[in-house]
Amino acid sequence: MGVGDVSKRILLGRKLRSSQLGETLLPKRIALPVFASDALSSVAYAPDEVFIMLGLAGASTYIWSWKIGLAVAVVMLTVVASYRQNVHAYPSGGGDYEVATVNLGQTAGVTVASALLVDYVLTVAVSVSSGVQNAAAAVPWISHHEVVVAVVLVLALAATNLRGVRESGAFFAVPTYCFMAGVLGMALVGALRASDGHLPDVESANFQIIPAPGYDGGNLTGLALIFLLARAFSSGCAALTGVEAISNGVPAFRKPKSRNAATTLLLLGTIAVTMLMSIIVLAHHMQIKYVDDVSRLRDEQGNPMPSGYDQPTVMAQISKAVFDNFTPGFYFVLAATGIILILAANTAFNGFPVLGSILARDGFMPRALGSRGDRLAYSNGILVLAFFACILIVAFDAQTTRLIQLYIVGVFVSFNLSQLGMIRHWTRHLKAETDPAARRRMHRSRMINTFGLGMTLTVFIIILLTKFLAGAWISILAMCAFYALMRGIRRHYDKVNLELAADEEDRFMPTKVHAVVLVSKLHKPTLRALAYAKATRPNVLEAVYVSADDATTKALVQEWDDRNLGVPLKVLYSPYREIVRPIVEYAIQIRKASPRGVVAVYIPEYVVGRWWEQLLHNQTALRLKGKLLFTPGVMVTSVPYQLESSQIARDRARRDSERVKAGDLRRGTVRSGGRVPPGKQVHR
Template identity: 35%
Template sequence: MVSKVKRLLIGKPMKSTAIEDEKLGKLKALAILSSDALSSVAYGTEQILIVLMTLGFAALWYSIPISIAVLGLLTILVLSFRQTIFSYPQGGGAYIVAKDNLGVMSGLTAGGSLLVDYILTVAVSSSAGTDAITSAFPQLHEHRVLISLIMIVFLTLMNLRGVTESASVLALPVYMFVVAIFVLIICGTINYFLGDVQAAAPQFGATISNISLFLLLKAFSSGCSALTGVEAVSNAIPNFRHPAEKNAAATLIMMGAILGAMFIGISLLAYWYGIMPTEKETVVSQIAGATFGRGLIYYIIQGVTALILFLAANTAYSAFPLLAFMLAKDKFMPHMFMVRGDRLGFSNGIIMLGVLSALLIVAFHGDTENLIPLYAVGVFIPFTLSQLGMMVRWIKLKPSGWVVKLLINTIGMLTTLSITLIFIITKFSQVWMIFIFLPLVMRFFSRIHRHYQNTADELRINIATDKPAIKGSTMVIPIAGITRVVMYTISYAKSLTDNVVAVYVGFDEEEIRKLEAKWEEWDPGVRLIVLRSRYRSVMRPLMRFIDTVEWKTAETDHITILIPQFITKHWWQNILHNQTSLLIRAVLFKEKDIVIATVPYHLNR
């Protein structure tokens, strides 16, 4: 039954040889890997306006120069990450660049920040998508958490079905959003120049008496939240078709051009229309309403905006499992993240991302607006380390044209470092937890790596000197009585060795006497050893006996505890029986370096 449901949800298993068919072309990759960056158009301008509104309506004109500054930073990042793509075509982005050029700890800082960021991406995106829906349908506001969780489950299942299939399904809404926003920008601009705009825009260049550099920097850093997701293409180069690096670089340029045009367009419309952010309605919703009225086109724009905000999480579903794979390959995360699932995706990473982001949604009751600054800091830390790593690389290698490349990465590093510091200074009350959480993630990586190193040291052999020891075998069979399963187990044991003993732990002298008499009458050719337990414990006498056998025969024999166990026909029937065999096996696995085997006997009724 479970297998049928699994096949229904994620499809039939795919052969390993089909992995090349799962690679992405530029158009599908643009939809899958750019959804996070493109979706930020829906809230990037709004974040700027929220900060400026503290100074009043007249200060909203500052959104235009701030948006232009954000656009300049986007250009720098696109050029910088394009260089990263060609320098590190194996993917991994900031983690690989920082580890290769700045050292392991810097790489882990970048990797840990990105992993946390991808979890926040899913939580913030699903929450923002829900906000877009509740702006159009306020009666759904009380169901925000449920709507967000449903979308997370949907995206998780889609990605478990494979990269190509999820790209085919999810590409259409992304391109619908791009078309809808450009239609909104074009129509809104025409309305403005035709004089059809009812609201008056704040005077451009008006003097604001209480303006401060601190507040402008805070607004700029808020607008930089629109740049989250730009790094995703450089992280996921292995997902592209050959030539992977050229396709990835072209996709990055397309994404930067589309994102820049949409962001500045929405910022201009918000200024021209005199839009003020409110808790109940998004900026994009207000612009669409002012441009088209509350008709069909308005609801189409709101619908595709909600979709893209949900699908922004899909960028994380593409990048998180790949980054987790690389960290696991370097032994900083559990090896389970290296395993490909039935549909050739890194299923454990996909499932883990879905679970952790769903927990965030529940913990914050679907209101994740306060996570946006933390989410942005989580991006700009690896941005900065990546740029610094590329600077070190150019200085060390000095390839052709390295001075220009160094200049681009230097400008990128100084800019992203400044943004990171601005975020920390202006929004410390919202991002302070990164200084606690990130060291915990680093310690998590360190403990995992140390465990894998210790395990390798203990398991490693010298193939020149270490050879298998040829020993005899002693088999110990714990029994609870004389049954068919015991007979079956003894038959198996005697086919391997003559050195077999059966052990019975008895609580009652009368029961012990009856079993000994019955055993003598049966005479299976195996010695019976009876252990008396005055405190009705099976494990204590049995462990003492095994200790004795181990001490006497460890030099000459391998010791095997052969546990008889009958398997009921129906799962619920297990509840009706004492699971002593499971207890024996669990305790011995934990305590003893001996062989523990189970001999199953299946019941038919």
């Protein structure tokens, strides 16, 4: 086992057989933190965005905060109820993509897929960036190094997920449950203190907010107020991201899969709504002041905030005030929030690879995304997601407020098309169903999806109107790029399949095989290639040498004649000392002379044992193979000749085969006294 294999084993763990896939399935207690961490964690930054938007017109508009929170909660519960229908109707894991493709057609399916892929990448970027910003409130050295820390965390998450869904889920379960306990505990303590009149104000309660330019004309009324509330509502809807991940991850649940997924969805909706409303109501009653630009804040005396002032997040301010007499509670909530925001990206690391594998199966993504790694995870999809997320973090300087403007557009595209697809699904099944009880259930389900479509479509329109120029256009552009890419990949695969389809012409044998053995000098590799070519019994066999030096050519021809090998030697003269071009042109000439025949080119190659030796040999052969592979009717065969140093590689392979590995005793390929000889098994 080489150094690379040892490093891979340490990083990822031992390999898993395909038959062990069932061992990686998740119970509900693990599936909840795995698939719901994104939606649960979004309640940590969604209230921030609501107060930022309302704060554009000053603190007076904060009176609308709990009403906006209530509207977001209604939308979330509606979406959860709708997706419970999805997981029962389409439990294969295709989620919104499958629903849209089956009921609305391929174009709608690819549109949903492109939206989800963009949203998954943004989920990682936003979650990790937000987590790093929260951590900076407790760990000062992180400030001004957010990008580096965020990129390192994304790579760490990718490495953890490469170990497999079950292991990563068990690892993330504790922080997720700690976050839920911390937020709900904070809400309970805050409610108890409010009931007896001892709920303190947050540290920013006495601050003043200077309205942003364009909002400083006094109290807003009419269309201006409606537009502001719409912006706040659309930002608060970031809390809905991640709800769709469960419908994409149904295959990862234990049986009964659909029922367990639906139960997990219900738990997710209930917990997320409770936490969201608790934070918003507490923030309103504790008179929080929160803005995106601290230059608009004034202290109690009306003075601007000092340079370098770092505004704590809404969660940090509330927890610090609620636990003003119990500091460990404040640090527990802050730590749990920072960790869950980072680990929330795990939802995308489970959803993106699964969706990528389904798209690869359908020919819309490279087939490499459909391959499982050593730990039965879709490793290539995990790496692709990490790569794009790191690019976004660097491009937007790990600023959550800048990234959030790109967010939730994609998820609401998928919400709308999924709801419309489910309405068509129930309508189609109602035409064939005659059982009254089943028809009543279908009518109820269709009503839920219809109401859900109305809600999500309204939100989507609001998002487009309020966020398009603020950055949502970038997400839409990215979706269009993904859509065009997937369509292009599908066209390529369709074209290749059409070209590779067998027909009657492929049954005919070639009329002639013209074999060419390449000669650089008369030595053992050349003689071995000649012997192998003779054994294949071609119609014509000849050796070919490219002459770049007259003296060397004359010596080779003389030696060839002296040995009397029985194979003619053809010399191709190369006045410009090229090696590859004359051989390729000669093969093309042979092919033109016999269009129904084939040209078989045999290339002697050295086999070496050290990596640096490979750089010293076979370079011309490599270039020649690269050219000949694009020449129709030419077959290329490498004839290896093992040099003495190749024994090093053989010894290494033998040692690896003799080394006892995990599982060998169970498989009966080793016993206490050593490895069992090949072809035998240990009988127990």
